[in-house]
Amino acid sequence: MTALNSDILRYIVEHQAQPGDRLPTITELSRELGVSVSKLREDLEVARTLGLVQVKPRTGTQVQEFSFGPAATLSVLYAVALDRSYFHDFTLLRKSIELGFWHQAVPQLTPDDIAALRGLVARACDKLNLHPAVVPFEEHRSFHLMFFKHLENPFVQGLLEAYWAVYQAFGVSLYAELAYHRQVWDYHQLMADCVARGDFEGGRRALEEHMGLLRYTPDKEQMPIPDRPSIGHRIFE
Structure with missing residues (x-):
C-alpha cells in the first residue's frame, strides 16, 4: 500500500469504504492519521479532481464509485x-x-x-x-x-x-x-x-x-x- 501516495486514498482502501460512505472531517483524519491538515487538503483535492470523492458543503466528503x-x-x-x-x-x-x-x-x-x-x-x-x-x-x-x-x-x-x-x-x-x-x-x-x-x-x-x-x-x-x-x-x- 506504500505505492499509493495519498493518505486520503489509503484511508479509503484500508477502511474498505464503499461508494456513498462519508469520510471523517479533515480535522478528525489529521488527528487519527497523524498527518497535517494541509497535506490532507492537498490529497482531498486530488481525489476530488479524479472523481474518487465528492465534497459538498455541510454534508462533507463522500466516496464515489470508481471511474477511470x-x-x-x-x-x-x-x-x-x-x-x-x-x-x-x-x-x-x-x-x-x-x-x-x-x-x-x-x-x-x-x-x-x-x-x-x-x-x-x-x-x-x-x-x-x-x-x-x-x-x-x-x-x-x-x-x-x-x-x-x-x-x-x-x-x-x-x-x-x-x-x-x-x-x-x-x-x-x-x-x-x-x-x-x-x-x-x-x-x-x-x-x-x-x-x-x-x-x-x-x-x-x-x-x-x-x-x-x-x-x-x-x-x-x-x-x-x-x-x-x-x-x-x-x-x-
Missing part, C-alpha cells in the same frame, strides 16, 4: 494541449479498443439499447437535414458509447469517455463537408442494423470502415469547437 474516466480525461486533455499530434495517437488507441472489445461488448446489448441506437441515428439525420445543418456531436458520442455500456471494464469505459471529451475540446482538425457526415451516419445505420439482426461481425466491419473515413490533419493553432457547430466548421469526426 476523470483521470484519463485530465491526462489526455493535458497531453493534447501540449502537442496536438497526441490526438492522433489517442485516436489510434481508441480505434483498437472499440474493434478489440466489440465482440465482447455488443452481444450484451438489449432490445431497448438497439432501439436507442436507431433513435440516435434518426436524431442525427434530422440535424443534418436542418438548414443550416448541425453536426450531431452528442448523438455521435452516445452512439459509440452505447455499444460498450454493459462491458464490465472501467478502464475501457474510461478511455472511451476520455476520447470523446478530447474530441469535443480539440475538434478542429478535419474539414468535413455535409456529404461526409451523411456517409458517417450511413455507416452508423448499417452498424445498428447488423447488430439488430445478430450480425455482430458485419457490425464490426462497418465500424472499421467507418473509422477509415477519418483523415487526420493537425492544425497549427488550437481552437475550441462551438457547442452547436454547423457544417463547414473544422472538426474531428
Whole structure:
C-alpha cells in the first residue's frame, strides 16, 4: 500500500469504504492519521479532481464509485494541449479498443439499447437535414458509447469517455463537408442494423470502415469547437 501516495486514498482502501460512505472531517483524519491538515487538503483535492470523492458543503466528503474516466480525461486533455499530434495517437488507441472489445461488448446489448441506437441515428439525420445543418456531436458520442455500456471494464469505459471529451475540446482538425457526415451516419445505420439482426461481425466491419473515413490533419493553432457547430466548421469526426 506504500505505492499509493495519498493518505486520503489509503484511508479509503484500508477502511474498505464503499461508494456513498462519508469520510471523517479533515480535522478528525489529521488527528487519527497523524498527518497535517494541509497535506490532507492537498490529497482531498486530488481525489476530488479524479472523481474518487465528492465534497459538498455541510454534508462533507463522500466516496464515489470508481471511474477511470476523470483521470484519463485530465491526462489526455493535458497531453493534447501540449502537442496536438497526441490526438492522433489517442485516436489510434481508441480505434483498437472499440474493434478489440466489440465482440465482447455488443452481444450484451438489449432490445431497448438497439432501439436507442436507431433513435440516435434518426436524431442525427434530422440535424443534418436542418438548414443550416448541425453536426450531431452528442448523438455521435452516445452512439459509440452505447455499444460498450454493459462491458464490465472501467478502464475501457474510461478511455472511451476520455476520447470523446478530447474530441469535443480539440475538434478542429478535419474539414468535413455535409456529404461526409451523411456517409458517417450511413455507416452508423448499417452498424445498428447488423447488430439488430445478430450480425455482430458485419457490425464490426462497418465500424472499421467507418473509422477509415477519418483523415487526420493537425492544425497549427488550437481552437475550441462551438457547442452547436454547423457544417463547414473544422472538426474531428
